[in-house]
Amino acid sequence: MAGRPIIEIENLSHTYMKGTPMEHVALKGANLFVEEGECVAIIGHTGSGKSTLIQHFNGLMRPESGKVLIDGEDLSNKKVNLKTLRQKVGLVFQNPEDQIFEKIIGDDIAYGPFKLGLPLKEVRERVKWAMSVVGLDFEGMIDRQTFALSGGQKRKVALAGILALKPKILVLDEPTAGLDPRSRNELLDNIKRLNKEEKLTVIFVSHNMEEVALLADRVYVMADGTDVLNGTPKEIFTDKEKLQRYHIGTPESVQVLYRLTDLGYEVKTDAFSITEAANEIIKVLACKKECSKHVQRI
Amino acid sequence: MSSEFEISKRITIGQYVPTGSFIHRLDPRVKVFAFTILVLAIALNTSYIGNTIGLVLSLYLFWVSKIPIRYGLSGIIPAIPFIVILAVLQLLFQGQLFSHGKVYVDYGFILITSESIRLVVVSAVRFVEIIFLSSVLTLATSTTELTHSIQSLLSPLKKIKFPVHEISLITTIAIRFVPTFAIEMEKMMKAQASRGADFGTGGWWRIIQRTKETFPIIIPLFNIALSRAEDLILAMESRCYTPGGERSSYTTYQIAAKDYLALVTGLLFAILLFAYPFPI
Amino acid sequence: MKKTLTVRDIVIAGVLGAVAILLGVTRLGYIPVPTAAGNATIMHIPAIIGGIMQGPVVGLIVGAIFGISSFLNATVPLFKDPMVAILPRLFIGVVAWLVYVGLRRRNEYVAIAVSAFIGTLTNTVLVLVMAVIRNYFTVGVAWTVGITNGIPEAIVGTIITLAVVLAWKQIGKNQKSKISKDM
Numbered sequence: 001m002a003g004r005p006i007i008e009i010e011n012l013s014h015t016y017m018k019g020t021p022m023e024h025v026a027l028k029g030a031n032l033f034v035e036e037g038e039c040v041a042i043i044g045h046t047g048s049g050k051s052t053l054i055q056h057f058n059g060l061m062r063p064e065s066g067k068v069l070i071d072g073e074d075l076s077n078k079k080v081n082l083k084t085l086r087q088k089v090g091l092v093f094q095n096p097e098d099q100i101f102e103k104i105i106g107d108d109i110a111y112g113p114f115k116l117g118l119p120l121k122e123v124r125e126r127v128k129w130a131m132s133v134v135g136l137d138f139e140g141m142i143d144r145q146t147f148a149l150s151g152g153q154k155r156k157v158a159l160a161g162i163l164a165l166k167p168k169i170l171v172l173d174e175p176t177a178g179l180d181p182r183s184r185n186e187l188l189d190n191i192k193r194l195n196k197e198e199k200l201t202v203i204f205v206s207h208n209m210e211e212v213a214l215l216a217d218r219v220y221v222m223a224d225g226t227d228v229l230n231g232t233p234k235e236i237f238t239d240k241e242k243l244q245r246y247h248i249g250t251p252e253s254v255q256v257l258y259r260l261t262d263l264g265y266e267v268k269t270d271a272f273s274i275t276e277a278a279n280e281i282i283k284v285l286a287c288k289k290e291c292s293k294h295v296q297r298i
Numbered sequence: 299m300s301s302e303f304e305i306s307k308r309i310t311i312g313q314y315v316p317t318g319s320f321i322h323r324l325d326p327r328v329k330v331f332a333f334t335i336l337v338l339a340i341a342l343n344t345s346y347i348g349n350t351i352g353l354v355l356s357l358y359l360f361w362v363s364k365i366p367i368r369y370g371l372s373g374i375i376p377a378i379p380f381i382v383i384l385a386v387l388q389l390l391f392q393g394q395l396f397s398h399g400k401v402y403v404d405y406g407f408i409l410i411t412s413e414s415i416r417l418v419v420v421s422a423v424r425f426v427e428i429i430f431l432s433s434v435l436t437l438a439t440s441t442t443e444l445t446h447s448i449q450s451l452l453s454p455l456k457k458i459k460f461p462v463h464e465i466s467l468i469t470t471i472a473i474r475f476v477p478t479f480a481i482e483m484e485k486m487m488k489a490q491a492s493r494g495a496d497f498g499t500g501g502w503w504r505i506i507q508r509t510k511e512t513f514p515i516i517i518p519l520f521n522i523a524l525s526r527a528e529d530l531i532l533a534m535e536s537r538c539y540t541p542g543g544e545r546s547s548y549t550t551y552q553i554a555a556k557d558y559l560a561l562v563t564g565l566l567f568a569i570l571l572f573a574y575p576f577p578i
Numbered sequence: 579m580k581k582t583l584t585v586r587d588i589v590i591a592g593v594l595g596a597v598a599i600l601l602g603v604t605r606l607g608y609i610p611v612p613t614a615a616g617n618a619t620i621m622h623i624p625a626i627i628g629g630i631m632q633g634p635v636v637g638l639i640v641g642a643i644f645g646i647s648s649f650l651n652a653t654v655p656l657f658k659d660p661m662v663a664i665l666p667r668l669f670i671g672v673v674a675w676l677v678y679v680g681l682r683r684r685n686e687y688v689a690i691a692v693s694a695f696i697g698t699l700t701n702t703v704l705v706l707v708m709a710v711i712r713n714y715f716t717v718g719v720a721w722t723v724g725i726t727n728g729i730p731e732a733i734v735g736t737i738i739t740l741a742v743v744l745a746w747k748q749i750g751k752n753q754k755s756k757i758s759k760d761m
């Protein structure tokens with residue numbers, strides 16, 4: 001992945017309510033580098049600074065100290081055009097369905113493009129594209145009322161509302177939280193497709209390690225306001241010692257594989273995708289017949 | 299700049315400042331009652347002497363509460379322009395209504411009398427008194443204590459079927475949800491800004507457009523509030539909450555001698571300010 | 579009180595009270611439109627909505643919460659007077675409910691809109707009446723403020739109440755999206 005750097009964050013710090021008794025350090029010396037076209041996951045506990053960090057990506061927060069470069073633009077420069085920046089970096093908050101305020105689906109998705117001052121035809125094209133990307137039928141859904149939708153569909157509408165801005169970078173804060181399994185899988189597929197086919201750079205915050213293992217090219221681990229670890233999911237999830245030090249959960253597949261190793265089976269612990277893990281388990285099961293003596297000894 | 303959206307961390311409701319003073323340790327019911335009658339008595343008093351007494355009393359109470367003076371001043375200093383504007387308005391236009399006093403200036407429509415001057419002075423001083431009194435109450439009493447005492451002060455009204463417990467539960471819910479909704483609102487402002495919302499772009503004379511610009515925040519805010527309400531209703535009903543049922547309380551208060559002392563003092567001052575015919 | 583409050587009354591009054599307090603302590607409660615004060619307040623809208631949704635008692639309670647919060651947060655002499663800050667606010671939700679119930683049978687939209695308009699005017703007018711009674715304003719000043727502030731504020735109040743109530747009650751005509759038909 002030798003793309004051009006699109007997000008460069010160096011030594012970023014942020015303190016809320018500075019100089020008051022309620023002062024709270026959210027970020028201290030955080031670093032993050034993302035290359036164009038990458039899919040990067042940010043994991044870490046509540047309060048580790050993930051949300052504060054991602055709000056720097058589209059200028060909702062300005063760097064207090066440290067450097068934030070987004071697509072080559074330095075955000076400490078006061079003259080940065082926030083509107084262009086926010087169009088370039090689409091930020092999807094947690095439970096984005098809350099932000100739907102229009103009565104009609106089409107109007108809500110078109111809100112952002114209209115705010116960009118685009119002509120009606122262009123807006124229509126973008127809404128059509130955004131809806132097709134998230135899997136909403138344009139003709140059938142555009143005039144429907146927003147309140148009649150299910151939770152999963154509402155989230156699709158909200159996501160389409162951001163995509164209609166045609167961002168280069170898509171940032172998602174716990175995108176699948178609170179979704180039913182089916183909507184969750186659909187959403188993950190959509191994110192994957194946006195990254196692979198539409199070539200969007202994707203950064204997402206997640207507590208779900210299966211998702212991280214499935215989607216991310218690279219993972220950043222945050223703790224106490226700074227980045228403590230980064231690497232491919234393989235590197236991160238196989239580093240048992242660090243996983244424990246930072247209290248990071250592992251995908252269930254990895255947990256099963258670790259338990260198998262502990263029991264004396266020879267499995268590859270870096271096979272954390274569901275299919276790979278399944279293959280490893282099948283190998284064990286197959287072996288079980290042949291080497292039953294070995295198992296009995298244990 | 300980075301604080302553009304930081305409302306949830308900035309709003310303070312019931313800015314309790316614990317100093318452990320005499321006033322902090324008073325029974326909250328006594329505090330709420332005494333302060334309420336004092337504020338009412340001051341609001342209705344129009345004499346110079348009465349308001350001087352009120353001013354000294356409120357400053358004294360503020361001092362006793364050991365709360366840093368800047369908390370009181372921060373309520374007054376930003377208001378100075380308004381006090382001045384109000385004073386000028388009253389001085390210029392209220393004279394006709396107060397022509398019974400000694401006339402100082404009578405020029406065209408402007409009539410300044412001793413009584414209109416009294417109005418100007420008393421309005422300004424009364425403002426200062428009430429600022430200090432209400433800050434002592436809210437800075438020296440936690441919100442839990444406040445709701446508790448409102449409930450117990452209203453409890454005699456149960457006899458006339460006044461829903462005391464319900465009112466106090468409503469107050470508790472309201473105070474409980476302010477920070478929650480503030481966080482939601484902040485998130486909403488950020489989320490809408492992220493998709494290009496900006497406020498105050500249309501000409502300021504375009505009322506309807508300006509109003510519609512707030513929809514992306516206001517409509518979700520009410521929707522979130524009302525759907526939280528639905529969740530809470532369901533939770534309460536499924537636990538068989540019945541309005542009006544008799545309930546015991548985790549905290550109980552014991553009135554001590556110091557509380558009686560404070561109560562009697564408060565009452566005496568209130569009666570003095572309310573009923574005594576001060577000469578000036 | 580003719581009947582006891584239901585769980586729904588209590589909870590709705592509570593959350594609307596919270597919204598009223600929140601609008602009062604943030605700048606969101608003010609919409610910058612041309613009025614004498616420089617902006618229109620929308621902090622009274624929860625009281626109107628409370629009246630429309632749950633009846634006069636809830637409207638009155640939300641109004642009281644709004645009044646007390648506005649009294650405690652006041653930075654100007656006019657509203658640091660409980661007679662001006664609290665008393666008039668008790669009537670907002672009650673009046674809104676009366677109007678709503680009176681018109682509901684004819685047309686839901688009209689009922690909500692008129693109720694919001696009159697409810698907002700109730701706030702403006704009663705505050706000004708108290709301001710005159712308490713000698714903050716002369717009748718002339720009150721009239722000027724009433725017209726320059728009251729009318730825009732009532733318009734703003736109507737638009738917002740209508741939008742919020744319709745969104746929540748999920749009533750809407752079968753509209754088409756702005757972008758559903760080409761040009």
